[in-house]
Amino acid sequence: xxxxxxxxSHVSVSEGTPVLLRCNYSSSYSPSLFxxxxxxxxxxxxxxxxxxxxxxxxxxxxxxxEFKKSETSFHLTKPSAHMSDAAEYFCVVxxxxxxxxxxxxxxxTTLQVKP
Amino acid sequence: NAGVxxxxxxxxxxxxxxARLRCSPMKGHxxxxxxxxxxxxxxxxxxxxxxxxxxxESGMPKERxxxxxxKEGPSILRIQQVVRGDSAAYFCASSRERTQETQxxxxxxxxxxx
Numbered sequence: 001x002x003x004x005x006x007x008x009s010h011v012s013v014s015e016g017t018p019v020l021l022r023c024n025y026s027s028s029y030s031p032s033l034f035x036x037x038x039x040x041x042x043x044x045x046x047x048x049x050x051x052x053x054x055x056x057x058x059x060x061x062x063x064x065x066e067f068k069k070s071e072t073s074f075h076l077t078k079p080s081a082h083m084s085d086a087a088e089y090f091c092v093v094x095x096x097x098x099x100x101x102x103x104x105x106x107x108x109t110t111l112q113v114k115p
Numbered sequence: 116n117a118g119v120x121x122x123x124x125x126x127x128x129x130x131x132x133x134a135r136l137r138c139s140p141m142k143g144h145x146x147x148x149x150x151x152x153x154x155x156x157x158x159x160x161x162x163x164x165x166x167x168x169x170x171x172e173s174g175m176p177k178e179r180x181x182x183x184x185x186k187e188g189p190s191i192l193r194i195q196q197v198v199r200g201d202s203a204a205y206f207c208a209s210s211r212e213r214t215q216e217t218q219x220x221x222x223x224x225x226x227x228x229x
Contacts, residue, residue, distance in 0.1 A: 034217075036220070041225075042222060042223075043119075043206065043220045043221055043222040043223050044158075044206065044220040045220075046217060046219070049217055090157055090158070101146075101163070101210070101216060101218075102148060102160040102163055102171060102174070103148070103150070103158075103160060103208075103218060104160070105150075105157035105158045105159070106157055107156065107157045108156075108157050
């Protein structure tokens with residue numbers, strides 16, 4: 001079975017400092033992994049996606065994530081936080097073994113950015 | 116190219132009423148997924164449909180919930196005889212292909228059951 005664990009429910013950083021949101025996954029197959037962001041009362045926006053190509057994935061708004069198979073991790077990073085980055089972030093794995101491609105979401109990490 | 120559209124954005128129902136949530140996928144997308152987000156939780160898969168077919172409904176509650184994606188028109192998620200526990204945000208996503216394909220999400224419908 002596939003699962004995703006986001007290790008921090010809440011992360012607080014100061015504006016201009018690095019961001020690290022941690023994610024571990026469990027998968028019996030080669031997974032597709034995603035990070036989505038959700039701003040308050042809004043839908044989900046795709047930040048980046050890993051599908052067995054380069055292990056370092058660059059996304060929008062300066063975010064990137066590194067796929068580490070040995071550690072079963074897919075942590076999200078950004079060198080310098082901006083106030084507009086404050087949101088809920090979801091690490092997601094695709095249930096690629098089945099015919100459905102349904103997504104399995106982590107519990108989410110709330111990122112707070114302090115001025 | 117318009118994104119995934121959902122309506123209504125907000126829906127208030129009294130216990131026992133029916134709720135109908137609509138989702139129009141992105142142009143060229145024939146795969147639709149419904150997810151539910153309970154307060155303070157991540158999204159949970161409900162059902163996956165392709166035009167006129169339900170492919171996977173393993174996440175749907177056994178009673179009161181149904182979904183369809185007709186040949187013409189939007190996908191509909193229907194909840195009969197709503198209860199307070201149905202209060203949640205319901206998100207629709209669409210993709211062009213099935214597996215290994217990015218799903219694009221709509222803005223969601225926030226259902227409140229009084």
